Amino acid sequence: MKITMTVNGKSVSRDVAGNTLLVDYIRDHLRLTGTHVGCDTSQCGACVVHLDGKAMKSCTMLAASAEGASVTTVEGLATSKDDLHPMQIAFKENHGLQCGFCTPGMIMTATDMVARYQAAGKTLTEDDIRHELEGNICRCTGYHNIVKSISDGASKMTSA
Amino acid sequence: MYETNFHKVATAQEAAALLNTSEDGKILAGGQTLIPTMKQRLANPTDVIDLSGAADLSGITIAGDQITIGAMTPHAEVAGHAGLAALCPSICKLAANIGDPAVRHRGTIGGSLANNDPAADYPAAALALNARIHTTSREIAADDFFEGMFTTALEEDEIITAVSFTAPAKGGYGKFPNPASRYAMAGVFVAKSAEGSVRVAVTGASEDGVYRHDALEAALSTDWSASAVDGVEISSDGLLSDLHGNAEYRANLIKVMAKRALG
Numbered sequence: 341m342k343i344t345m346t347v348n349g350k351s352v353s354r355d356v357a358g359n360t361l362l363v364d365y366i367r368d369h370l371r372l373t374g375t376h377v378g379c380d381t382s383q384c385g386a387c388v389v390h391l392d393g394k395a396m397k398s399c400t401m402l403a404a405s406a407e408g409a410s411v412t413t414v415e416g417l418a419t420s421k422d423d424l425h426p427m428q429i430a431f432k433e434n435h436g437l438q439c440g441f442c443t444p445g446m447i448m449t450a451t452d453m454v455a456r457y458q459a460a461g462k463t464l465t466e467d468d469i470r471h472e473l474e475g476n477i478c479r480c481t482g483y484h485n486i487v488k489s490i491s492d493g494a495s496k497m498t499s500a
Numbered sequence: 501m502y503e504t505n506f507h508k509v510a511t512a513q514e515a516a517a518l519l520n521t522s523e524d525g526k527i528l529a530g531g532q533t534l535i536p537t538m539k540q541r542l543a544n545p546t547d548v549i550d551l552s553g554a555a556d557l558s559g560i561t562i563a564g565d566q567i568t569i570g571a572m573t574p575h576a577e578v579a580g581h582a583g584l585a586a587l588c589p590s591i592c593k594l595a596a597n598i599g600d601p602a603v604r605h606r607g608t609i610g611g612s613l614a615n616n617d618p619a620a621d622y623p624a625a626a627l628a629l630n631a632r633i634h635t636t637s638r639e640i641a642a643d644d645f646f647e648g649m650f651t652t653a654l655e656e657d658e659i660i661t662a663v664s665f666t667a668p669a670k671g672g673y674g675k676f677p678n679p680a681s682r683y684a685m686a687g688v689f690v691a692k693s694a695e696g697s698v699r700v701a702v703t704g705a706s707e708d709g710v711y712r713h714d715a716l717e718a719a720l721s722t723d724w725s726a727s728a729v730d731g732v733e734i735s736s737d738g739l740l741s742d743l744h745g746n747a748e749y750r751a752n753l754i755k756v757m758a759k760r761a762l763g
Contacts, residue, residue, distance in 0.1 A: 341506065358506030358548065359538070382536050383680075385602065394576075394605040400535045401606065404506045405528070405550050449601065460580075474682070475600025 343407045347372070348416030356403050363387045365403035366413055374414040374444045378477065385476030388445040388452075389413050395452035397475070414444035417451065426496035427451050427489075436489030438480035449476050450490045454497050464494050501538050505547045512557060512571075512659045515549045516636045519657040522547035527659055529572060529611030532603050557610070557661055560584055565694070568664040571610025579604060590671035590689070590761075591629070594621050597675060599682050610660040616709055618649045618740070619683035621675065623710035627701035628689035631665040649709045669694045670724065674760030675704075676753050678744055685744055686753035690716075690761045692724055700758065705739050705750040716758055726759040 344353040347370060354369045366375050366389065377399055378386035387399040390412040417425035427450050430436065437443045453472045457464040469487050478486060505522075509515045519525045526545035528534055529552075537543040551557060557572040562583045569578060578584065579596035598604055598612075598621055612622040613633060626633070626642045633640045636659045645653050654660070668691040675687040684704030692698050700716040703709075715735075719728045734754050739747035 358504050359501045361501070361535075361539075380539060382532065382603070385600070388602055391605075395602045396606050397602045399539075400532055400603075402506060402528070402531070402535065402548070402550070404508065405531070405552055407508060407553075453601065472601055475602050 341404060343404050345406050345408060346410040348412060358402070358404060360403045361399055362389070362401040362403045362406055362411075363398035365406075366398060366411070369403075372413050372415050376441055376444055378441065378445075383475070383477065384442065384445070385449060386442050386445040388448040388476070390448060390452060393455075395449050412448075414447055417447070425451070427454070427493035430493030430496055431486075431489040434485050434489040434492055436481070436485045442476060442478045442480075446473075446476050446478065446486055446490075449473065450493055451497075453490070454494045457494070458498065464491070466491065502541060502544045504538075504545055506550065507547060508550045508553045511554055512551065512636050512661050515551055515554070516657050516659050518547065518549050519659070522549070525549055527551060527614070529614070530574060530607040531611075532599065532607040533611065533615050533617065551610075551659075562587065565667040566664065567667055568662050569609055570662050571613075571660040572608050573610075575599070575604035575607050575609070576601070578609060587667040588629075588665075588671060590668075590673050590691075591625050594625055594673045594675070594689070597621070597677070597682075609663060613645070613663065614652060614654060614660050616646055616648075616650055616652050617683070618706065618709040619678075619681075619685070619687075619704040620710075621673070621684060621687055621703060624684075624687050624689040624701040624703035625673065626663060626665075627710055627712060628691040628699045629665040629668060629671070630691075630693070630699055631663050633660055634662040634664065635660050643712075646710050649707070651709070666693065668692055669696075672761035672763075674757035674763075676757055686750050686757050688713075688716075688754060688757040688761050690720060690758065692720070697721070698724070702754055705754055707738050707740055713754070713758075716754075720762075724762070726762040729755060729758045729762065732758075 376386035378384035382400045523546040525547035528550040558570045575595040585592045631642045670692040676685045686705040687703040698721045700713045734751040736747035736751040739750045741747045
């Protein structure tokens with residue numbers, strides 16, 4: 341079946357099987373390999389993308405379900421490598437990663453989290469960040485620098 | 501994942517018609533259970549009928565003390581709805597603690613109720629709030645809807661369209677989440693209606709799925725307080741024993757969660 345959606349601002353159409361996962365569509369059909377598959381059981385969050393502005397696990401959705409939707413992957417955050425998103429800069433400056441495998445999902449979860457808290461006029465505390473990261477697993481860092489990065493990224497997003 | 505025929509529909513009636521004509525069709529709501537199940541090849545539907553395009557199935561409407569939540573309303577919307585929080589904050593709190601933020605953006609109340617996972621949160625709310633489950637063909641009282649683990653009164657080609665209930669005078673939900681899955685090891689929803697009748701529903705703990713707890717209801721009917729729970733004997737008969745905890749442990753959790761629900 342043919343599906344059409346907007347990915348990182350561009351309209352894309354491809355033929356896919358009905359059982360194609362959104363993450364496989366993004367990685368294998370569109371060759372956007374920034375979105376990762378970590379666990380296959382919906383727990384790790386390495387595959388998080390934004391669907392119509394909301395963080396979702398692309399390994400737990402069919403590509404065909406996203407027909408007509410607007411999808412943002414980690415590749416869609418920066419306009420160029422010299423013009424990173426404030427959250428990407430924060431992860432870089434705060435050593436928010438070691439191996440980097442979980443990072444795309446962490447950053448997509450983080451930008452969604454900050455956007456939601458800012459829209460609701462709520463302050464994002466360290467406790468909030470740790471709670472919000474429930475669906476993202478990192479096996480390297482022990483989370484401390486990720487939490488620091490998100491806190492710093494939130495300030496940078498406010499001032500940006 | 502096995503091959504399947506994908507259909508996206510605009511209305512629940514269209515989905516019901518497709519269910520009728522497909523060999524072994526499955527409704528896809530938020531898919532936060534169905535997709536992982538299909539990935540593990542534990543489900544092999546010939547047809548997947550996606551309701552995400554059915555706009556009239558999503559949304560929360562409030563008329564006086566009457567609350568109606570569309571079947572496709574995601575958990576995040578229930579958690580963050582200001583009008584609902586003013587009338588029934590306990591269901592907002594419940595929704596805010598299902599899974600993780602990404603799951604809450606996709607998972608739906610209708611999907612949760614139709615699946616009737618024995619450790620899901622929404623069945624406890626629906627049963628304690630004496631909710632009415634609206635479907636493509638009728639309206640079912642929560643007392644008649646849940647028929648045991650992963651089993652409901654829904655017919656093969658019947659689809660939930662909404663759930664409605666009267667705002668309780670008082671309500672609360674206590675949940676002990678499994679640290680890995682976030683599903684309830686025991687979850688207790690307590691509700692007291694404006695007329696004073698008390699209903700207590702327990703999820704996560706029983707071999708037969710969600711159930712009403714008669715002894716807790718009796719105790720809270722005379723004294724709506726956490727201390728009233730102290731005197732209640734919680735039987736471990738029929739409770740789950742698995743690698744996460746045995747029946748006696750879950751019986752104790754029910755007591756503790758009931759007190760937290762009231763606290």
